[in-house]
Amino acid sequence: MQAFEAVQQYFNKAADQLDMADSMRTVLLTPNREVRVQVTVERDNGMVDTFIGFRVQHNSARGPMKGGLRFHHEVDLDEVRALASLMTWKTAVVDIPYGGAKGGIAIRPREFSRVELERVTRKFIDAIHDVIGPDSDIPAPDMGSNAEVMAWIMNQYGKYHGFNPGVVTGKPVELYGLRGREEATGRGVGILTLKLLKRIGKNPIGCTIAVQGFGNVGLHAAKFLREADAKVVAISDVSGAYYDEAGLDIMHAIRYSNLHERSLKGYEGAELITNEELLELDVDVLIPAALGGVISEENAAQVKAPIIIEAANSPVTPAADAILDEKGVHVLPDILANAGGVTASYFEWVQNRQYYNWTLDRVRGELDRVLSQAFESTWELASQHKVSLRTAAFMLGIQRVAKAVTLGGVT
Numbered sequence: 427m428q429a430f431e432a433v434q435q436y437f438n439k440a441a442d443q444l445d446m447a448d449s450m451r452t453v454l455l456t457p458n459r460e461v462r463v464q465v466t467v468e469r470d471n472g473m474v475d476t477f478i479g480f481r482v483q484h485n486s487a488r489g490p491m492k493g494g495l496r497f498h499h500e501v502d503l504d505e506v507r508a509l510a511s512l513m514t515w516k517t518a519v520v521d522i523p524y525g526g527a528k529g530g531i532a533i534r535p536r537e538f539s540r541v542e543l544e545r546v547t548r549k550f551i552d553a554i555h556d557v558i559g560p561d562s563d564i565p566a567p568d569m570g571s572n573a574e575v576m577a578w579i580m581n582q583y584g585k586y587h588g589f590n591p592g593v594v595t596g597k598p599v600e601l602y603g604l605r606g607r608e609e610a611t612g613r614g615v616g617i618l619t620l621k622l623l624k625r626i627g628k629n630p631i632g633c634t635i636a637v638q639g640f641g642n643v644g645l646h647a648a649k650f651l652r653e654a655d656a657k658v659v660a661i662s663d664v665s666g667a668y669y670d671e672a673g674l675d676i677m678h679a680i681r682y683s684n685l686h687e688r689s690l691k692g693y694e695g696a697e698l699i700t701n702e703e704l705l706e707l708d709v710d711v712l713i714p715a716a717l718g719g720v721i722s723e724e725n726a727a728q729v730k731a732p733i734i735i736e737a738a739n740s741p742v743t744p745a746a747d748a749i750l751d752e753k754g755v756h757v758l759p760d761i762l763a764n765a766g767g768v769t770a771s772y773f774e775w776v777q778n779r780q781y782y783n784w785t786l787d788r789v790r791g792e793l794d795r796v797l798s799q800a801f802e803s804t805w806e807l808a809s810q811h812k813v814s815l816r817t818a819a820f821m822l823g824i825q826r827v828a829k830a831v832t833l834g835g836v837t
């Protein structure tokens with residue numbers, strides 16, 4: 427199934443619950459603008475290469491559009507379009523004053539030097555600078571891009587429009603970035619996991635947890651939950667999964683990963699299992715925090731965890747979602763589970779507009795407040811309508827966007 431089609435399916439399920447008119451569904455599903463540009467640069471060896479860059483601005487009814495910029499060879503318009511719409515619902519679920527956007531360049535970033543990537547980034551901004559801006563569309567890091575890329579964007583945008591750090595978020599802390607941005611998505615995953623456990627009457631202390639992916643999101647989620655006295659029994663990365671029934675020493679694993687170029691390869695503190703086996707472990711909470719589509723109709727029936735927290739984007743396919751729903755598994759959907767990242771980005775943008783740096787404590791406190799509110803509203807809707815947390819989160823998001831469209835007027 428195409429990515430946009432999958433999101434549309436979730437959207438329609440929620441819209442049915444809300445009894446939403448077809449005309450409003452069309453308004454909400456139609457992206458405001460889709461930009462496709464040529465990005466031609468000179469390589470270090472003097473050859474010329476051409477790439478395609480995309481920016482999809484999905485909906486601006488609730489504010490400037492916000493979303494990552496992905497550098498990945500499989501980037502295509504359908505995927506960017508789906509991710510842009512997810513950003514619209516995600517920002518609405520956590521009730522921050524943004525709409526959704528997403529961008530990408532179809533490129534294999536690891537095959538390029540730092541200088542070449544800088545050229546690619548600047549060339550892309552040359553092509554789209556007129557349609558982005560702190561009040562219209564604010565990019566952020568995503569797969570394959572990072573804080574340095576954001577610094578180049580800020581600089582290149584400034585050449586056309588003057589200095590304005592709020593044009594992009596996820597910048598280095600030394601250059602108008604936010605303290606705590608790096609941990610925010612994983613920390614948010616942890617905060618929301620505790621909320622969900624509490625709601626279903628389960629004590630987080632000693633609760634068993636498996637986390638797939640030990641990057642920015644998985645690492646911080648595992649760390650936060652370990653600090654909350656949960657028992658993280660499995661972690662993984664592209665090199666494999668590492669399991670210890672008695673609970674892993676997460677700080678030890680983090681130190682190991684930091685000393686080995688952010689890889690767990692060769693980690694000896696645990697039994698080596700496969701990433702597929704990790705997904706089927708008999709644990710209380712499963713947190714897929716690496717790739718999309720890892721829980722599909724092929725393995726959904728074998729998943730034993732009664733709680734799944736979608737830390738990655740779309741780790742559960744729609745077909746698997748139906749199977750899990752049938753089994754009574756609580757799936758906390760990506761548009762809520764990983765919204766800590768965009769929430770912290772919003773704090774960065776506010777900080778940039780105020781020219782006033784927030785403390786880490788303030789960032790953490792506000793993150794907790796925003797995510798807790800979003801969780802409680804979603805839980806309430808799910809209970810009221812007797813629907814899954816995913817449908818409830820979509821209902822909450824699309825309802826808020828529809829309201830803004832109606833209040834603002836469509837013509």
Ligand SMILES: NC(=O)c1ccc[n+]([C@@H]2O[C@H](COP(=O)([O-])OP(=O)(O)OC[C@H]3O[C@@H](n4cnc5c(N)ncnc54)[C@H](O)[C@@H]3O)[C@@H](O)[C@H]2O)c1
Nearest residue numbers: 611639640641642643663664701715716737738739764767
């Ligand atoms: N970073 C954020 O703020 C943020 C926000 C929202 C959503 N997400 C989503 O969360 C996911 C993880 O993001 P991240 O920032 O942690 O990425 P990252 O690149 O920092 O880490 C990815 C991790 O996944 C592992 N991985 C890669 N391929 C794998 C495979 N085949 N099997 C198992 N593990 C594999 C990598 O080894 C690494 O440990 C992505 O889906 C991303 O889109 C991230």
